[in-house]
């Protein structure tokens with residue numbers, strides 16, 4: 682007994698030594714890379730919904746909606762939101778829904794981008810307004826959320842020649858739009874992810890050069906204190922004009938870069 686115990690100790694110890702540098706090195710490099718690439722982001726920026734809640738919503742919509750009917754699918758989302766406060770927070774209010782619709786209709790948008798698709802509710806509404814031949818790019822960086830949003834959009838009856846779901850960080854997705862999908866200009870952009878990163882999103886859009894005079898940008902959560910920098914950027918940047926707002930949802934026209 683004693684022999685076995687003593688004999689196993691050096692083995693465990695050496696294994697541990699090998700394991701620690703093996704794990705720590707890639708971790709440290711990954712963390713440093715993330716910090717370099719996206720600066721520091723507070724964790725609340727990822728308004729993540731636990732997988733159990735996501736799945737419960739998904740099941741509800743699958744069972745209770747008429748498949749292929751976007752209005753029915755959206756209705757099922759709203760019904761579910763009545764009993765679930767977390768899901769309620771993911772849906773725009775009736776007033777914001779209307780504001781979104783008006784903005785999308787007025788711009789007669791053929792190429793749309795949603796940064797922060799979450800459960801897919803607003804993407805479905807925008808797809809209903811998309812003229813034929815148009816395309817909606819929906820970005821959601823959280824994998825399980827992205828998967829269920831894609832499923833909900835398909836259940837609503839939209840086809841993969843009308844939308845693409847990109848499970849990437851919004852800044853990476855913006856670069857993908859140009860490099861992989863050949864997008865030259867966007868008519869409409871809904872920005873609805875961590876509000877402390879809205880500036881970063883706009884900078885990426887201008888850097889890639891896919892905004893054009895008249896591009897409509899709707900940014901959510903702009904009444905939150907962390908949106909201060911974003912508002913300052915919009916007001917002082919020169920390339921943007923604030924048009925209207927509704928309960929923190931701000932409508933901005935891209936005028937042109939300076």
Ligand SMILES: *[C@@H]1O[C@H](CO)[C@@H](O)[C@H](O)[C@H]1NC(C)=O
Nearest residue numbers: 770771772773873901902929
């Ligand atoms: C919009 O911002 C609010 C906070 O002001 C947030 O609760 C909500 O999840 C965001 N997105 C939608 C689609 O409402």
